[in-house]
Amino acid sequence: MKVRAVDDVSFQIRKGEIFGLVGESGSGKSTVARCLMNIYQPTKGEIWYHDVNVCDKKEARKNKKMLQTRRQMIFQDSASSLNQKMKVADIIAEPMKIQHVTPKRGSFRKEAAFQMEYVGLDESFLDRYPSELSGGQRQRVAIARSLSMEPEFLAADEPIASLDVSIQAQIVNLFRHLQQEHGFTFLFIAHDLAMVEYLCDRVGVMYHGKLVEMADAEELFANPVHPYTQTLLSAIPVPDPIRERKRVLRTYDGEELENSEWTEITPGHFVLLPHSESGKGVQS
Ligand SMILES: Nc1ncnc2c1ncn2[C@@H]1O[C@H](COP(=O)(O)OP(=O)(O)O)[C@@H](O)[C@H]1O
Ligand SMILES: [Mg+2]
Incomplete structure (x- = not known):
């Protein structure tokens, strides 16, 4: 059977806002995020990032560096899939090295230390391996890594789902703080509606591959229509x-x-x- 993972979904994410995407498992949330990030190529439709249609292969190729540096994504398993053989300092600086970004703060290590401070980890963590960190600390490292490029757009696909409940609120608070501090545009995909209500400005609800409702968070939670x-x-x-x-x-x-x-x-x-x-x- 052919599954249409995402069907005729249209929405805009406004600059600097936190947009939440909710819906049960299999409703198409990850597929949407992956299409936005050029991980999946949609069979039809357009996705515009500024004035670039990222679905147009030629345009995407021409703007590859811009698209790969300004947009970052955190996956549900980002924390658990950190490279076990690399120290935290190298994990955080790796995207900059891959994209040949010159560290603003003198060295990649200083850059990593700077990002670590933002996510609430001190310098002593720089020389540790992922196996020497707790789940929450690993997620903080994954977040620091995605922020090392100072992205303009960040997509986080269920970034708290695999964390202990006691840690989830801390990470959501961290996202809120980081977004206020850096002002990036943020797509937050989650199961936990209480977290979405707390964090997001607007929310889209997906059901069987369709976007069935979209509203300001306050309005959606007070007066759901669908x-x-x-x-x-x-x-x-x-x-x-x-x-x-x-x-x-x-x-x-x-x-x-x-x-x-x-x-x-x-x-x-x-x-x-x-x-x-x-x-x-x-x-x-
Ligand atoms: N790589 C893939 N190949 C085939 N089917 C997929 C793939 N990824 C997701 N799907 C299917 O697409 C639908 C939407 O999945 P997904 O976007 O992962 O939903 P969600 O993130 O909301 O759980 C599901 O039916 C899923 O089984
Ligand atoms: Mg998913």
């Missing part, structure tokens, strides 16, 4: 037990279920509504 977005948001745990008890379980087409029927709640099946708002809308 049934899938409503379902997705209803799956966010509600910590308040009183509020939790007031929720009504509904099937996807709006039918109310009795509390005794609460057996399983999976996105794609149910929308939860508080009693008071039944028939009106969906709470976040």
Whole structure:
């Protein structure tokens, strides 16, 4: 069977904003990001980065250096796939060496130390190997590496998904801090909607390869329009037990279920509504 991983998706990411892309596994988020970064070549369509259509092979080739230096990507497994044989200093400086970028701060080591400070690691880490770091520290190194080129556009594909829950918030805070500091345009792909709400200015929701909803983060979380977005948001745990008890379980087409029927709640099946708002809308 032919899968159309991404189908007729159109959106703009504005300069300097944090754009979140959410959706269940297999909905096409990574494919979108990989197309933006020229890792995948879309079969149809255009992707513009400034005035370059990056899908046009000739244009992409002509602007290769610009595209490879100004855009960087962090993958879910970036932290675990750091080169085990290289020291942190070399890992961070490697993209600069590959692209023949002259270090502004005198040496590649100084450049690496500078980036390390930004991600909250001191110089003593420069001579360590990845195996001598914790998961969170490795992710910080992966982030420092992607920032060594001082990118204008950063795409992070589920960068916190493989980290311990206790570390996730720290890394999200770090992204927020770095984005404010450097002002890069940021595409943040995540499963965790609470993190997306906290971090992102605008959010796009993907479902079966399509972009089904796009809105300012505040608006999307307060007033989701598409049934899938409503379902997705209803799956966010509600910590308040009183509020939790007031929720009504509904099937996807709006039918109310009795509390005794609460057996399983999976996105794609149910929308939860508080009693008071039944028939009106969906709470976040
Ligand atoms: N390299 C590939 N070859 C074939 N199919 C792929 C490839 N990458 C992704 N897919 C398929 O494309 C769809 C979207 O996948 P993906 O973009 O990875 O989704 P997400 O990142 O939202 O989990 C899925 O059906 C997936 O199986
Ligand atoms: Mg993915």
